[in-house]
Structure formats: structure tokens, C-alpha cells
Amino acid sequence: MTQDQRKVGAALLEVARHADVPSQALDDDGLIDAIPELTALGETPQDRRWHPEGDVLVHSLWAADLAASHALEYDLDGERRELLVMASLFHDVGKPQTTRRLNGRISSHGHAERGGEIFRATGRRLALPRPLVDAVVAIVETHMAHLSVHGDPSPRAVRRLQHRLAAAGTSLDDWGIVVRCDGEARGPAARPDASVPWRRVAARLQ
Template identity: 90%
Template sequence: MARAQREIGAALLEVTRHADVPSEALRDDGLIEAIPELAALGETPQDPHWHPEGDVLVHSLWAADLAASHALEHDLDADRRQLLVTASLFHDVGKPQTTRRMNGRISSHGHAERGGEVFRAMGRRLALPRPLVDAVAAIVETHMAHLSVRGDPSPRAVRRLQHRLAAAGTSLDDWGIVVRCDGEARGPAARPDASQPWRRVAARLQ
């Protein structure tokens, strides 16, 4: 018998809130197959120059595990842990619909913005809590914002991002953790924490 969507959503919430290694828990509970948006990640390739670790699912599960490890290391409360793990798991959920092969390379322009739309629709279907959906969608939509500038962002850009995240019930700190997990979950192509310049400017603004 197929599982009800609400039951699948409840199982996902349990994993993101409590599992020490979300990737294992998701596989053990059959959630990757039960959630089409996750299954599609496993069928979506990435440019090996930027993502030698493998397809989008491999990358996303790794990012979720890193977020869970961060939450454990810093003794974060269950609500914040759930937000960070969920956002890290679904940060590239827009890639299946935006990935293209061009001139021998793989690109996914617009995947962040599309990902927010995909996650909101998924959240409604799985009956996920609205505050969680809003916060995760905001992080998903903006997780590539750091690519819009070279070096330190302007105070105006940082304030704009802070206000957008705060309006959705999250923060620049939460965004920064997801961005860092995204950057680290790339095997030999792992890159320095791209959120640091934004945090640095935010600290000066305070």
C-alpha cells in the first residue's frame, strides 16, 4: 500500500529533526523513493569540474549530513537543526528542472529561484509546517546570492538579504551554514566558506 503524503511528510520531519546521519535515515525509511523531488536529484548530473562527488542527490545528502553534524557539534535546538538539515537537503531541488548540457558542460542557471517554488509545492503536498516551508524556501532561493559579488558585498546587499531572510523567519546565520555545507559537500572541489564575507559585513553593520 502506498504511503499517504502526510505520513511521508511526518517521516521526513522526524529524520530532519533527529537523525544523526540524515542520508542513512532517508534511505533506510525509503523516503528518497517516496519523495519524487528527492528521487529526481539522483537522476540529475552535475558538472564534474564543480561537483566531482557525483549527481545532485549525492551532493544534497552529503550537505544534509554536514548540517546535522554542525547542529550536533554546536548543540542547536531541534527546531533550528530541522531547518538547517531540511534547507541543506533541498537547496538544489530546482536543478532537475533547470539542468542543461551546453557545449559539453552542464549548467543549472536559475535553479535556486526554481527550487524555492518546487519546495513550496512539495511542502504543501506533504503537509509540512508553514513556518518551516517559508524559511527553507527563502534559504533555497538565495543560497547562490554570494555569487553576485566579488569580494565583500555592499552593506546594502547584506541588509537586503538579511531582511528577506528575516521576513521568512530565518537569518543570515542560518543561510551561512547552508551555504557552507553546500561548499563543503563537493569532495576535492570543496571551496572556502562563501558566506564569510557576508557575515563579516553584517558584523560591521551591527
């Protein structure tokens, strides 16, 4: 790990914690070019049926901006804002390595799981705090969990997800915010908040 990489990591954390518009700050600070995992997102197309907004970088930057706006609206503390912005920014970091074209369509099966592996390595290289990395990895790896069910998930599925997130130092609420930002950052194809059924079942369990 070089001193330059530590500086890049510190600058990234500063953006996640304080920037009103992370996408602009990342561009202004040259971090998109300085972090290969972000650069690769801009080189990765998406199926326009689900992502008419553009490539994976466009989508991810938009999601990060939405997370920052949420943190501002609800006056979240710096550490929680940092987590939400980072998880939203890197939630699709596995897509460059999993995106395939098949029969004229673009898919990225397995990108969530691969994304967790990639972000863990990114965190080590940039000397990001271990608790933050653990929490981001857990959200990245599970941000597609809502697609596994139709309607309300079972109490067992919700508890399993809650336990997995809690073990990594995060929560279903944090997960839900990132899932919502992912769904909204799609332009005309924006989706309703897919975390709602999961949070509804979790509330009943309480």
C-alpha cells in the first residue's frame, strides 16, 4: 500500500462524509480516474430496458447523490452518511467483471457477490476503516436479496438478512436506503422502494 493510495482513500472518505453532491466532488477531485474500480464502471454498459440512464458509473453516481440527499434530509451523523454514500456508490462494483451480452441482452448475474469481494480488496488497498468496509461489503452482497421473493418475504428470510447485516455492523434500515437509492437511480425506469416489504415484515417481528 502506497502513501498515494492512502491519500486517495482519505479523499474518498471525505467526499462520502461531507460532499453535498458526491458525483461532482468525485469528478472535481479526480477520484473517478484515481480509483480503477470506479473507472471500470464507466466502461460497463447496462440493459437499457432496466437502466435507460446510462452506464454503471452514471447509475452509481446518481445512487450516491441520492444517498447523500437522504442523509441531509434526515440529518444523519457523519459515519452513517459515509456508509450510505459508499455503499450506494459501490453497490454495483461487481458488474464490470460479470457483465455479459447474450442474445442481444446485457446481464450481470452474480455481480452482488463479486462486488463484495472487489470492495473488500479496494478497502484494503485504500486503507479504508475495517468496520466501514465490513458494513459496505454486507450491503453490496445483499442489495439484490429483494429479487428472491415476490410480495412480502418470510419472517425467516428477514431475520436471516437482519442477522447478516448486524454481524457486519449495519442494519436493515441502512440496507433499505441503499436499495431505494438503487431503484430510484434509473431515470424513466425508476422502481418503487423494494425494501418496503422487508421493513414491513421486520416491524411486525419487533
